[in-house]
Amino acid sequence: MAGRSSGPTSTGRRPHPTHPLAERMRPRTLDEVFGQDHLLGPGAPLRVLLEAGSIPSMVFWGPPGVGKTTLARLIAQHSDAQFLTLSAVLAGVKDIREAMAAAQAELRGLTPRRTLLFIDEIHRFNKGQQDALLPFVEDGTVVLVGATTENPSFELNAALLSRLRVFVLRALDEPAILDLLRRALADAERGLGTGQEAIPESWLRRIAEAADGDARRSLILLETAVELSRAEASRDDALLERLIGRGFRRFDKQGENFYDQISALHKSVRGSDPDGALYWLARMLDGGADPGYLMRRVTRMAVEDVGLADLRAQGLCLEAWDTYERLGSPEGELAIAQAVVYLAVAPKSNAVYTAYNAARAVVEQTGSLEVPLHIRNAPTRMMKDLGYGEGYRYDHDEAGGHAAGQQYLPDRLRGTEFYQPVRRGFEIKIAEKLEQLRAAKKGSGS
Structure with a gap:
């Protein structure tokens, strides 16, 4: 079912003290949005459009916890538009039709208003559901704002994507998260109202680091850390580490981060940078990448980028693969690391790779030439x-x-x-x- 709010009051309502801190600290105006100055700063593209009263249909692409939903609400508030929400996980074509009927009714009212339809996780809509949106986006029945953590060029069909502006939201850097945490501590109305004396500065920095760019997670950690410090009557760093645990890093075994990171690993090896290669290998293993998949890619690097410049490289990769399968994690990961470092420092040649591709191209062009x-x-x-x-x-x-x-x-x-x-x-x-x-x-x- 579609969720509805009445526009300006949706973000201006007074938060209830029992709401989680992350909910209470949602920005109330565009100027309170953290970390997205490239979109909302003076002269930035989204800010310019909003100030001109032009609100195109758009999709927000970015990692979790950067304010995609909040920004959609603020745009509705700024433009005095009815705000409707759909979750792509739960909604079907019927829910889309109901939302469009509500939007059309708003346009026919005594004081006609536009409707901003926000669809969270829009990449989860199938082609039929995406197609159902097209005529209403096209004729202006709704301003569509989608939110996705996945690359829209992969997940949205071309017909819908061509009607949307893509705005990339960035993960918050540590200074922006620190500012947010300090504001939450100081804010007596919506935040904790305790001031920075509630927890040590070192705890704030550790929380900002552990949040990994996610504002929502940083506020959850802050609220829990303050409660835990009070309950235990302790500010021991070990207490905070128990709360944070292993930490969280952005990774998706099939999504954009996965392919960005395997690309970074491959290019670090190709660029003869063992330090970069080890970092991206560690990131992928930490994120849960299949070591068997990684060894397949590492062996490909040996064939594609080292080639005949070092005759040992390919065999060493196969031996590392076999060693990992015999030892398993975590001991076997060292064999993968050894292979990656060896490839990174080995002489490079793609001569065979290039020659084979050239031969294939000639075969395709010349057909069945006689022996x-x-x-x-x-x-x-x-x-x-x-x-x-x-x-x-x-x-x-x-x-x-x-x-x-x-x-x-x-x-x-x-x-x-x-x-x-x-x-x-x-x-x-x-x-x-x-x-x-x-x-x-x-x-x-x-």
Whole structure:
């Protein structure tokens, strides 16, 4: 079912003392929003639109706890719009239709008002549900504001996305969270009203660090820390650490953070930065990434980015993979770390990767070119009579172990060179040998 609020009063109501601190401290105006100056600061795009009275349909994309829902409410308040909410987890097409009927009724009222329809976790709507929104967004029945923690370009269909402005909300940095915590301690009306003497400054900094950019989590931790300090009559740091526990870091085994972090790991290895590579490996393991998946990607790095520049790399990765499967976590994770560091400091070459892709592209472009007669198999008399194998020179019988000038590519591709080794690692020696072979082939007149 759609949730409804009456616009301006929805964020202006006096919070009840029994509400959680995170609810009581919700910003009441746009100027109270923390950490989103790139959208709401002077001259920032969303601020400019709101001040001009232009409120487009939009989607807020950002991690949890950065104020997506609150900002939608504040926009409705700022524009004196009816505020309706839907949860994409619970709502169906019927709920969408009911919300649209309420929006149309508001437009037909004695004092017509726009309706801002806020859909939380809009990425959970299927294609049919997203399509059901299109005509009402198109004709202005509602201003649609969606909220998502997932990349909208992956999760929203193109028709709906083309009608929305995408605004990226950022995780709050530690100074912004510290400001929020201090305001909550000092605010006698909505906050704790205790002042900073309630808990040590070191606790505030530790809470801001543990919140990992999530304003809501920081306020939950603050409220609990103050209550715990009073109950235990203690300000021992060990007490706070028991509350915080292992901590929380943003990670999603199938979402945007996952792919950003595996990209960062791969590029750190490619960029020969063992420190960056170890950091992102640790982040992914800490977040619950499958070590088997990570070893598959690490082995891919050995093949794709180290290649023949270091002949040991691929085998070492396979050995690390096997070691992890035998030892398990956490001991086996050290084998993964060893493989990652080895790859990061190894000489790099993507020459084979590039050559193979070039060969595949030529195959796609040129179709089924004939195998030259002299290197065809000739197991029968008839094939020999047709010239199969005729003129083939057995390389082992030739000087130097190769038949200089013998053609192995189809006639149309004669002289094509796919593989160009780099001047790093073992490929230096490969390049020297290849230069000799190719020079001999050209010298033979092939």
